Amino acid sequence: xxxxxxxxxxxxxxxxxxxxxxxxxxxxxxxxxxxxxxxxxxxxxxxxxxxxxxxxxxxxxxxxxxxxxxxxxxxxxxxxxxxxxxxxxxxxxxxxxxxxxxxxxxxxxxxxxxxxxxxxxxxxxxxxxxxxxxxxxxxxxxxxxxxxxxxxxxxxxxxxxxxxxxxxxxxxxxxxxxxxxxxxxxxxxxxxxxxxxxxxxxxxxxxxxxxxxxxxxxxxxxxxxxxxxxxxxxxxxxxxxxxxxxxxxxxxxxxxxxxxxxxxxxxxxxxxxxxxxxxxxxxxxxxxxxxxxxxxxxxxxxxxxxxxxxxxxxxxxxxxxxxxxxxxxxxxxxxxxxxxxxxxxxxxxxxxxxxxxxxxxxxxxxxxxxxxxxxxxxxxxxxxxxxxxxxxxxxxxxxxx
Numbered sequence: 175x176x177x178x179x180x181x182x183x184x185x186x187x188x189x190x191x192x193x194x195x196x197x198x199x200x201x202x203x204x205x206x207x208x209x210x211x212x213x214x215x216x217x218x219x220x221x222x223x224x225x226x227x228x229x230x231x232x233x234x235x236x237x238x239x240x241x242x243x244x245x246x247x248x249x250x251x252x253x254x255x256x257x258x259x260x261x262x263x264x265x266x267x268x269x270x271x272x273x274x275x276x277x278x279x280x281x282x283x284x285x286x287x288x289x290x291x292x293x294x295x296x297x298x299x300x301x302x303x304x305x306x307x308x309x310x311x312x313x314x315x316x317x318x319x320x321x322x323x324x325x326x327x328x329x330x331x332x333x334x335x336x337x338x339x340x341x342x343x344x345x346x347x348x349x350x351x352x353x354x355x356x357x358x359x360x361x362x363x364x365x366x367x368x369x370x371x372x373x374x375x376x377x378x379x380x381x382x383x384x385x386x387x388x389x390x391x392x393x394x395x396x397x398x399x400x401x402x403x404x405x406x407x408x409x410x411x412x413x414x415x416x417x418x419x420x421x422x423x424x425x426x427x428x429x430x431x432x433x434x435x436x437x438x439x440x441x442x443x444x445x446x447x448x449x450x451x452x453x454x455x456x457x458x459x460x461x462x463x464x465x466x467x468x469x470x471x472x473x474x475x476x477x478x479x480x481x482x483x484x485x486x487x488x489x490x491x492x493x494x495x496x497x498x499x500x501x502x503x504x505x506x507x508x509x510x511x512x513x514x515x516x517x518x519x520x521x522x523x524x525x526x527x528x529x530x531x532x533x534x535x536x537x538x539x540x541x542x543x544x545x546x547x548x549x550x551x552x553x554x555x556x557x558x559x560x561x562x563x564x565x566x567x568x569x570x571x572x573x574x575x
Contacts, residue, residue, distance in 0.1 A: 183234035187268065188222035194231060216261065216280065225257070225267045227276065255291075258284050292460055293572075296411050298549040299458045300404040300568035302519075306545020306553060307397050308562040310523045310537045315357025317538075317562045319398035322346040323433070324566055327405050338402060338429060344375045344436050361390045365437045375436050383439035391440035393502040393535045396450035397542050399433040401571060403451040407458045408572030426452065427473070446502035448473040450539060457546040467510060478503045482510055498529050498536070509539035519548045520556040 184191050194217060215228045228234075258280050265272050272280070304324075308317040326343045351358055351366040358366070361382060368378035383390045406426060427448050434447040449470035456466035471484040480489045481503075491511055497504040508529060516522040522544045526537040545553055 180237050181231075181234050182237045183231035185219040185222060185224070185226055186230050186232050187224040187226065188219060189232075190219070190221040191233075192220060193237070194228060194234075215283075216258065216267065216276075218257070225261065227267065255284060255287060293411055295460050295549070296407055296458050297569050297572055298551050299546045300407060300572055301550035302545035302548055302553055303400055303454050303458070303542050304404065304545070304563045304566070304568055305550055305557055305561055306519065306523075306548075307400060307538060307542040309545075309553075309557050310526070310541025311397075312527065312537065313357035314562070315355070315359060315362075316394050316397045316535065318350065318355065318357075319347060319362075319394075320400055321562050321566065322350060323398060324401040324563075324571070327401060328570055338405075338432070340375075340432050340436065343433065344369075347436070359392060359394050361386065361392055362394070362437050379435055379437050379439050382437070388440060390438045391442040391446075391502050392438055392500050393443070393446050393450070393505040393539060394500075395434040395436075395438050395443055396447040396502065396506075397535070397538050399430055399447060399451060400454060400542055402429055402433060403455045404458070404568050405571045407455055410455075410459065411572065426455070440502075442475070442502050445473045445475070446506050449506065450543065453543055454546040457543070463513070463547055474506075475503070478507065481507045496529055496536075500535055505536045505539055508536040509543060512536070512540050513544050513547065518556075519544045519553040523556075 181194050182191060183194060217226055217228055218224070219226055261267055261272070262277065262280055262284070265277070267276075304320070307320060311317040323343055323346075326339060326346055330339045330342055347362070348366055348369055351362070352370070364382040364386060365375070365378045368381055369375060373381065379390075403426075406429065430448045430451050431444050434444045438444070449472075451470075452473065453466045453470035456469045457463070461469070467482060468484060471479050471482060474482070474484075476485065479485050480487070481491055482488075483491075491507065493511070493515075496508040496511060498508075499505070509526065512522045512526045512529075516525055522540050523537060526540040529536055
């Protein structure tokens with residue numbers, strides 16, 4: 175929003191003189207007929223708290239930006255969304271009925287501000303998701319891989335397009351592994367060794383699953399793929415008519431599934447990856463925690479859904495029931511339990527870390543989902559000074575374009 179001019183005028187209801195700033199922007203703000211390049215806008219008088227159309231302000235005249243009047247008078251030029259909605263519902267302002275152009279303007283204003291609010295929510299929760307992931311990833315392997323996915327999306331100019339270069343992501347993983355990576359995980363390590371020997375990622379992941387007797391149901395891919403979900407959230411937000419939430423499920427599932435199968439072939443690894451990413455996507459899209467878990471639950475087994483309270487006869491899970499294994503379903507059940515049974519992001523992460531075992535990834539899931547739930551603005555004081563995403567902002571993946 176760009177400030178155009180400052181005007182001094184009297185409120186028609188209380189006759190106090192104030193400054194009103196007049197704007198020109200995509201949401202078409204306001205002015206009297208003498209300034210036809212602007213359209214009517216509803217403001218609130220700071221003195222009598224009445225609603226006033228700027229075109230009805232009396233004795234309105236332009237004043238210089240250097241004038242002393244600038245410091246002595248102010249108008250509060252915007253009301254709350256609820257104020258505007260109430261005006262539309264009542265179809266009047268201070269007993270005066272709305273004209274068609276005023277009603278149309280308010281509808282446009284509400285729509286544009288709601289779109290902007292959702293974009294702010296998206297960016298804040300996406301930032302919280304990625305920073306939360308890195309903060310809770312004590313060993314660092316999963317967040318290092320997530321950062322490689324982030325860099326691939328940016329450097330391959332994928333933003334604004336519905337495609338992802340999985341070959342490039344695989345190459346980045348391999349280069350990371352070959353340069354003394356830590357906390358790679360035994361499944362990843364097996365796959366990368368096979369690729370180094372000449373296999374493709376598809377061949378290597380299938381061979382690794384066979385040699386490891388199908389023990390590739392890790393939750394690790396669920397978090398490393400989260401930049402893809404941030405990127406998808408940006409697509410949905412920019413063009414909701416094209417990316418209808420239900421209609422985008424196949425595209426979303428395909429994107430996450432392809433990333434997971436670069437290394438992990440077990441069905442449950444894919445299911446948990448899609449569930450975790452869908453939960454975070456829904457949270458970024460301003461759904462509640464329960465709504466988001468329900469959406470993510472569509473990808474899970476009946477048993478896991480029961481443990482998450484998503485069935486008609488849910489299982490009551492207590493803290494003693496939580497398992498400190500790296501098995502994807504166990505990790506997700508524990509992560510959701512900690513998020514539901516704590517009162518802050520910091521508390522949820524600390525409690526989940528206490529459960530941590532040698533192969534447990536519960537705390538990483540808590541960091542990612544909890545960060546998406548609370549948002550960066552709420553968790554930033556809990557974050558460690560060093561964070562792998564400190565130079566990478568979610569806004570890079572979610573521009574309004």
